[in-house]
Amino acid sequence: MCFARLQCGDWMFFCMFKKNVSPLSARMRGRTPRWLWLGAGSGALLALTALAAALAWTSIFDSALASQLALTPTSRSFHDWVEPTVPLYFDIYFFNWTNSERFPDEKPDLVQLGPYRFIEKRKHVNITWYDNNGTIAYKTQRSWFFDEQASNGTLQDNITTLNAIAASAVYRSRFWGFLQQKGLSMGLAMFNQNIAVSKLARELLFEGYDDPLLDLAKSLPSSTTGGAPPVDKFGWFYERNNSLETDGYMEVSTGQLSGTLPGQILKWNYEDHIPYYEGECSKLSGSAGEFIARNLTEESTLTMFVPDLCRTVNMEYVDSGEHEGLVFNKYALTQTSFDNSTASPSNTCFCNGECAWSGVMNVSACRYGSPAFLSLPHFLHGDAQLRDYVTGMQPDPEAHSFYFAVEPKLGVPLEVAARFQLNIYLEPSDNVNLYQYVPRMLFPIFWVEQKVNMESSVIAELRFVRAIYDWGGTVCACAALVFAVLVTIATCWARKPQHIKKECVYSIPKDEAELKLNPI
Numbered sequence: 001m002c003f004a005r006l007q008c009g010d011w012m013f014f015c016m017f018k019k020n021v022s023p024l025s026a027r028m029r030g031r032t033p034r035w036l037w038l039g040a041g042s043g044a045l046l047a048l049t050a051l052a053a054a055l056a057w058t059s060i061f062d063s064a065l066a067s068q069l070a071l072t073p074t075s076r077s078f079h080d081w082v083e084p085t086v087p088l089y090f091d092i093y094f095f096n097w098t099n100s101e102r103f104p105d106e107k108p109d110l111v112q113l114g115p116y117r118f119i120e121k122r123k124h125v126n127i128t129w130y131d132n133n134g135t136i137a138y139k140t141q142r143s144w145f146f147d148e149q150a151s152n153g154t155l156q157d158n159i160t161t162l163n164a165i166a167a168s169a170v171y172r173s174r175f176w177g178f179l180q181q182k183g184l185s186m187g188l189a190m191f192n193q194n195i196a197v198s199k200l201a202r203e204l205l206f207e208g209y210d211d212p213l214l215d216l217a218k219s220l221p222s223s224t225t226g227g228a229p230p231v232d233k234f235g236w237f238y239e240r241n242n243s244l245e246t247d248g249y250m251e252v253s254t255g256q257l258s259g260t261l262p263g264q265i266l267k268w269n270y271e272d273h274i275p276y277y278e279g280e281c282s283k284l285s286g287s288a289g290e291f292i293a294r295n296l297t298e299e300s301t302l303t304m305f306v307p308d309l310c311r312t313v314n315m316e317y318v319d320s321g322e323h324e325g326l327v328f329n330k331y332a333l334t335q336t337s338f339d340n341s342t343a344s345p346s347n348t349c350f351c352n353g354e355c356a357w358s359g360v361m362n363v364s365a366c367r368y369g370s371p372a373f374l375s376l377p378h379f380l381h382g383d384a385q386l387r388d389y390v391t392g393m394q395p396d397p398e399a400h401s402f403y404f405a406v407e408p409k410l411g412v413p414l415e416v417a418a419r420f421q422l423n424i425y426l427e428p429s430d431n432v433n434l435y436q437y438v439p440r441m442l443f444p445i446f447w448v449e450q451k452v453n454m455e456s457s458v459i460a461e462l463r464f465v466r467a468i469y470d471w472g473g474t475v476c477a478c479a480a481l482v483f484a485v486l487v488t489i490a491t492c493w494a495r496k497p498q499h500i501k502k503e504c505v506y507s508i509p510k511d512e513a514e515l516k517l518n519p520i
Contacts, residue, residue, distance in 0.1 A: 043490065047483035050476045057473030062294070065410070065465075069291065070255040071136055071262045073129070081263075081290055083123045086458075090144060091115035091449040092205065093377070095392065097160045100196035104438050110392035113159060115449070116201060117151045118144040125244065134257035135266055139244045144206065144237075155202035162443045164370075165213050165234055166193045167424050170435045171364075171371035172224070174427070181431035187216065188434050195434065206241050208233030228368035236422070236446070247307040252288050263291030265305040265312075276310060276365035281349035286312045292404070294411035302331040302404060309374060309420065310366035311350065313337055315404060323405065323414045324459045326466065332403035335359070335381040338374075357383040360423065360442060371425035376400055377447040378421070389441040400447075409469055412462060414454050421447035 053060060069077045093114035099106050121143045128137040146155060166188055173184050191212045203209040211234055218230040231238065240246050248269040255262030265288045266272065273282045286303035287293070296302070302315040315331035322328070339347055339358045350361060359382025360375040377400035378393045379386040387393040405415040423442040429435040454462075 043483045043487040047480045047487060050480035050483060054473045054476035054480060057476060061469050061472060065294070066255060069262055072254065072256065077262065081124065082127070084290075086452055086455065088120040088122065089147075089150075089449075089451050090118040090120045091451070092118070092446055093448070094159050094161065094201065094204070094446045095444045097162070097196055100160050103195055108390045108443065110390050110444060112392065113157065113201075114152055116153055116155070116205070117147045119147050120144055120450070129254075130251075134254050134260060135251050136254050137249065137251040137267070139249055140247045141242060141244055142240070142246050143242050153201065155200065155205070157201045158198055159201055159204060160196055160198045161204065161445055162424055162426075163193060163195055163197045164424055164445070165211050166195070166434065167426065167443075168370040169213060170429055170432050171425065171427075172369055173432065174429065178431055181429065185432040185434065187213075188432070191216075193434065195438070203235060205235055206237045208235030208238035228370075250288055255291075261287075261291060261293060263288050268305070268307070274311060277349050279349045280346060281311070284312065292406050292411040292413055294409065296329055296331075296406060296408040296411065298329065300329075300331075300408075302406070304404075306418075309361065310363055311361070315402075318403070321405070323454075324456065325463050326407055326414060326459060328405040328414050329408045330403055330405050332401050333376065333381075338376070338381070356440075357386055357442065359383055359386070362425075364425075373423045373425055373442055375421050375423060375442075376402060377419050377449075379444075386442055389439065390444065393444070407462060407466070410462065410465060412454075413452070414459070414462075416450070416452040418450040419447060421445075 068075065071078045071081065091114065093112050094116075095110040096113050097108055098111055099109045123141045123143075124138045125141050126137075126139045130137065148154060169184060169188070173181050176184070193213065199209050208231075210232070214231060214234060217224075217228075222228075249267070250265065251267035253260045253262060253264045253266060265284055265286060268274070268284055271284070273284050275282070284305065286305045288305055292302065293300070298317045298320075300317065303312060304315065305312045313333060314337065316334050316336075317329055318332045318334065319330040320327065321330065335358075336347075338361045348355075355362065359379060360373045363372050363374050364370055375382050375386075376395075378395040380395040380397065380400040382395075387395075400419060401417065402419050403417055404413050406413050422445045424445060425441075426435070426438050426443055427440045428438050
């Protein structure tokens with residue numbers, strides 16, 4: 001008897017060889033296991049899928065992001081949009097007129113007061129979906145709550161400012177006949193109207209104050225009042241708190257249709273154009289404010305529709321920076337944004353008559369014919385002559401610019417500072433005694449700042465999403481390489497020649513006689 005000892009790992013196999021063994025004991029094992037081929041094929045498929053994802057990662061990410069941002073009844077973006085929870089602050093700065101009794105002999109000396117800070121809450125209501133053309137219509141309810149602790153002043157502050165009611169009446173009378181203008185002059189004297197008024201801050205803001213000219217205006221035809229609705233009090237934000245008419249009726253895209261972005265303005269106050277202007281200025285376009293275009297570059301222009309300005313504005317790239325680990329592009333209103341037609345011919349259609357100074361915009365057409373002109377605070381980027389008519393203007397680009405700081409790839413605003421200044425246009429009137437000797441000028445009344453800073457929790461989420469965008473393609477490429485290496489190893493192993501192994505089993509002798517005939 002002999003023993004053949006074969007070692008495999010820690011196992012010892014003992015086989016007995018004999019001339020006549022069963023066919024099963026001599027079977028050869030040279031076939032590659034089926035599971036190895038299946039694994040190699042699956043790995044190859046995964047490698048190709050990962051490679052395709054790496055090559056098309058930007059398109060895949062953009063498509064996924066667009067589906068998440070689209071406004072649908074069940075989307076997260078709709079939930080965040082319909083009633084935003086991001087803190088929104090509304091700061092108001094008044095210009096207190098310190099030498100009004102010596103006007104027009106002395107130029108107005110203005111001292112800035114404020115800010116009077118209000119916390120603003122917004123809610124989109126009266127929502128109507130138009131699935132056939134991928135739009136959504138709504139109105140915005142805006143509510144303001146005075147924040148005394150964060151304010152530099154109280155609502156009981158006494159402020160002297162231009163008499164806007166009298167100024168509007170005189171401005172509307174500039175095309176009247178001699179007798180009508182003289183009648184207005186007598187009415188202003190009879191009601192003891194002066195160039196300036198002194199009122200409490202709360203009266204000038206939301207509460208309003210009584211004025212006999214308002215009662216008189218109720219009895220005048222709309223052609224005389226410019227179509228302004230009759231009111232019983234005057235305040236710059238009177239009847240706007242909790243109103244649905246502050247921004248008006250809006251219809252925007254939902255972003256569900258291919259090639260469209262959510263939140264792009266399509267109709268305002270049921271019109272598909274801006275009725276106060278003509279030509280290019282009447283075109284209604286741009287974002288309504290909540291959604292920004294993605295993949296912005298330094299050459300991009302940020303187009304926004306601003307209801308308070310009654311127009312679309314184009315903001316240009318001015319700077320880049322970093323906010324809590326996220327890089328942003330800063331787009332702002334520049335010197336050409338409110339420029340006059342001399343330097344920017346495309347702005348000619350915004351003039352509406354008076355277009356003497358650059359850096360201001362005539363919005364009288366959308367303010368019922370009142371002499372309202374808007375500019376950046378302290379006439380920033382405005383004609384230098386505007387600051388010569390008054391004292392107290394100190395323009396500062398850091399404090400007075402109108403800008404959006406946007407994460408360029410995702411199109412998400414990280415910081416917003418919407419600032420503009422209200423000015424009243426004055427000019428002399430020979431037939432109205434109160435305005436007979438006033439200079440032709442723009443009188444600053446107040447400026448506002450609406451500021452939004454994204455919360456840190458949202459910033460952290462955006463950093464994660466941006467990391468997916470930046471590294472997703474690389475991760476997919478690495479995964480494709482790993483799968484390719486595994487497939488190569490498996491294929492080489494499957495093609496390697498297999499050693500022939502003898503499988504020995506004990507063959508039971510037929511009888512003891514055979515053993516005797518075959519001695520060991």
